[in-house]
Amino acid sequence: MNKKLAAALSGCAALVLALTGCSDDSGKKTDDWTKKICDDMQTQVKKIQEANTSLAKVNRGGNSPQEVKKADAAAFQKVSDAYGSLANSFKDAGAPPVDGGEKTQKDVVAELEGLSKGYADLKKQAEKLNPDKGFDKGLEGIAAKVGELGKGGAKAFDKLGKGELGKSMAGQEGCKKPTGAPSAPAS
Template identity: 45%
Template structure:
């Protein structure tokens, strides 16, 4: 059962990849310096939040196959992971809000607001999942398992929400915005973390 929960949650890190998978071809026209400065303010927020969300996914994956884990320990791990995800997405939404519309991009304000709204919505959803986990009955193994099942199906919905968030970010990261982000070392750091094999943090 817990494997389902882990699978439903592992989509979390994918969203950050959309913000950090920045590559740029050589010999292209340089993006506007104002846009480069905008990209820096967004990209600089990515690595710490990417690490936080990745770590939350890893901690859930690590306990997903442990059938002997006491409910109280499982509850603590899930609650912390959901809290970290809520915090991570909130910080990314705040970074986009703080950066404002990308300069010189047609319809940039709407694209930026859509992406930010999606991230903020994900943060709220993970905070709700944490609340649900906090309220589970850890004294009764059967009740706890049933409660986790509900959390798993709810987290599946959050996974779908994450997919639309990824699409919103990809729409924002087109053309000149993508080029400007490709110039940011902080985006490259997150992109190289993404290239690491999944599950490497779950040993033990």
């Protein structure tokens, strides 16, 4: 009788582990999920870096206010699109298979969508700058907002860098931070 009870309890324990996602293949499920995210992330991070590079080049000096305005607006649009694409990647991937995965997904998507909207707003502000009046002051205001958004971007990804999910993402090529990668565009 004790053997039957032990076998039944063993079977129940195995079922509970499988239902809670704590089975032996949970690491594989997490790796599969992070691979989906990281494959697109590499592309989007590259777009953000390209926008950062164009911002740095045009804002070094020697360019007319009209050139700066045009380049900034284009770069902000590129960054907005990249964050929007990342938000969609997280939506499409579903919740990560870890404790609190649904909340993590929801929070990250909300933050990425907020960043996308924030950079779209910066694009509009850059387009409204008057190259003949108050241009430098307007750029300073935009630069301050870029700094705030950069902190938000770091916050969004910090949530993903913890625990089993963080370990899995760190092992994915697409999620490795490229050398010298800035975290936010500089204006």
